[in-house]
Amino acid sequence: MKRNKTVVIGSGRLGANIAAKLSDLGNDVLIIDKDGSSFRKLSETFSGYDVVGDATDLGILENEAFIKEAKEVIITTDSDNVNLFIAHICFFIYDVPNIYVRFSDTDKGKLIEHTTIRAIYPFILSIEDFMEKRVGGIEL
Numbered sequence: 001m002k003r004n005k006t007v008v009i010g011s012g013r014l015g016a017n018i019a020a021k022l023s024d025l026g027n028d029v030l031i032i033d034k035d036g037s038s039f040r041k042l043s044e045t046f047s048g049y050d051v052v053g054d055a056t057d058l059g060i061l062e063n064e065a066f067i068k069e070a071k072e073v074i075i076t077t078d079s080d081n082v083n084l085f086i087a088h089i090c091f092f093i094y095d096v097p098n099i100y101v102r103f104s105d106t107d108k109g110k111l112i113e114h115t116t117i118r119a120i121y122p123f124i125l126s127i128e129d130f131m132e133k134r135v136g137g138i139e140l
Contacts, residue, residue, distance in 0.1 A: 008029060020043040
């Protein structure tokens, strides 16, 4: 199975901007959030898909977000614990090659040591920095 999708989980300011930027670059992007009204944060140029659903539900991940086709997942909800849980699901169950997880608490980074999951700390990482790191690690 070819992995060609980017899944963004959480349509807050960070997630919506990352999804829009990746969409503008021509990536096949799907963004998921429990609150359908959060998609209003997406730019008008966003050409991906939005899914209303709970990303902690494996059925939603498989049947709505097509997680098995994801080349990367970017997890940006406002809960460090939820983000960690979803990152571990993506890593241990679905073997997603590239996983980025947003943490507010820098100590949470210890919980992804010895994995390929990469942490995003909003107070030290801007969208431009994220794109630079992503482009440096993945062929577009």
